[in-house]
Amino acid sequence: MIEQVFKLAEGNGKAIEKILFDENVQYLHMVFPQNEGLPEHFSNSNVYMTVVRGRLSIGLGGQEIREYTSGTLLKIPFNTKMNVRNLHVDTLELIVIKAPAPEK
Template sequence: MDIKVFELSGRDGAERVIKPIIKDENLHYMHMVLPKGTGLPVHFTNAVVYMTVNKGTLSISLADGEFKIYPSGSILQLPYMVKMDARNGGEDVLELIVIKAPAPSENPIMA
């Protein structure tokens, strides 16, 4: 039986990384590195989202609410179809692992 091996890159934080590592019918597993002062585009979640803060500090607002701060080691579960604004909220590089499970539908309305 073969084992698939996947690699994370860009972990030094020298540049912004938003990279799908695994994207199949079961889940989407993404690696993100956000240097100080950067963030993700404001968007609606297209699945239930699990975010692990590996390094740094995550600052996130859901549904236009107040920003909340989550340090390294935090794991968040975000609901489907919620507006989110996620940013590097600290002085250091922010590294996230983002898992969407189940994987978003390929239907353009749902994706």
């Protein structure tokens, strides 16, 4: 078998899964019920964030919180202050890719 296979969690419970972490990329899967999210932080790489389902509420840098629906891909530059939340009833599901992979 040449390929590697990875399985993502299913469901509506909070999950932050580190699916693939290697020297090239970090691939994360995140699920947030209402009023859940990440602690405010600065991006440690270029971040590519895809909204798979639900509605993302995100504040970047000094900007006010903006909302993005499923099917949206955000490209967030390195060292950007991020506030990622689900402020809605529907479950939020994200795929987050960091490239290049951050140094440890």
